[in-house]
Amino acid sequence: MTTFDQILPRVAEVLRTHADRLPTLGPLLVNRDLNGRVRLVVGEPTRTDAKAKQALDAIAHELQGQLGPHAYPAENAVLFEADMDSVCAGVPSFPLEGLDGVQVIDRLATEGNWASIAPESTGAPRIVFFSIKGGVGRSTALAASAWALAQSGQRVLVLDLDLESPGLSSALLPEERRPTYGIADWLVEDLVDNGDAVFEDMMATSTLAHDGEIYVVPAHGRDPGEYVAKLGRVWMPKMRSDGTREAWSQRLSRLLDALEARWQPDVILLDSRAGIDEVASSCVTDLGAYLVLLFAIDGEQTWPGYRILFRHWRQSSVVRDIRERLQMVGAMIPETDAVEYFAGLRERGYDLFAEQLYDEIPPGEVAGERWNFDASDEGAPHYPWAVRWHRGFAALRSLHARFESIDAREVATVFGPLIENLARVPRKEGEGNG
């Protein structure tokens, strides 16, 4: 019985046996639908081309035999389309390995596909805090980073995009300072062109900043209201008045641009949801990140997750668009055996990056222009920026009080490498006033 992972290899196998006839078909798309069933899409002129029709019939019958439940009946397995570009518009696609000119169009039930990588934004650098597993101190590290960057005089815009498990803003804002609205409110109001009604009241400045400024945009306002009902709608795409469609992630991107224009930050920190999730996909790939911090603890729950993600980027041929923005962060480095623990983390980080992302260096050659790093290179993306575990920072709930009484030395002890490296992120010329 054919299962999902065998679909593409078997399609490739069938097409290879007809390689000599493929040129008669013109552009060929392998359309894998929402249920994981495959149809071929070819240009409209093929419909009346007897030779091409014969080839398509043969291929369709073989696909039916090879793919079983993942195929359509042969007589219904081919769609003819006059406008081939429209088939691919806004949908993840990638070349079918080993077959020139054959593209796979992969339709997902979620809009987040992790493989359409937006170019880096031209404004203030956007830094995404992401972890494949939750509970690794990601939001705490973000709060500490915001605090440290503000201490150095920067204007820091912070967005809590962990919409399904919000909490970051409680670390940066005391209860009484929280704004009336949050990101979920704007995303819902925007659906009815009413975003302006909440825009000015979805940001509050943190009292923790002294020299700089921390602008906090929470997931929800002081009173969350009907948060579950709103959350169920934030993913809605929007129909523009000209009939074109704007995905929810594009709406979020528009909000981020508007917040940046309004508050003119020097740097933007985004707290992403953990895991291979819809919001995380948007944060990591769609919002024009300058840097994506990959939080990791050394354990079996970390590496397979990142490996899935990196492999997906390779299969989708987007590795080169994303890899130079990635940086591992070693989260919650334990107090005991810290050196051994860190060495293990670094080694497994290196193995993963070398296997999935770094360019291969053929034997006897030097790296040259190739994107490759030594395991021990402290400037390499696999080399973790260390964050130590610390009892005082373990509970996000009491963090605001904690930061109010904190001193820089204590923060440096726990978050040192992370904060030092973030301080080196170049500011865009002419941006901000810090």
Place this chain on the structure above:
Amino acid sequence: MQADFLDAHHRHWDDAERLFAAHRWANADHLYGMAAECGLKRLMLVFGMLFDSVGDRPANQPDRVHADGVWARYESYRCGHHRGATYVLPPVNPFDNWNASQRYAHQSLFDAARATSHQIGANQVRQLIKKAQWEGLI
């Protein structure tokens, strides 16, 4: 004969396009309406419309409507189905001024502008039908 909304949608659209190209505005206009109705009824089946296979028609009376009425019925089914969120039509029905009984009217009452507005409406339905095929809903 058994209803086949998908095939009927395609043939009404194809014939409407031929008539439109030949400046046969009245019948092109009629068939654009039929194409839109059949296409939306095919999608309504996906989104939960019940069908009476003995009577060979939608099971519920309110669903037995033509292009001028089907836009609103489609929206009811679309909103009630989790996959409907991405199958949006513009809120104003371009077939508000279309009626099946216009097939009895004099052809001089139809012009290119009228047929074009209904061609646009039928094409919006056509795009949704394509999307549903690509996504495997039909």
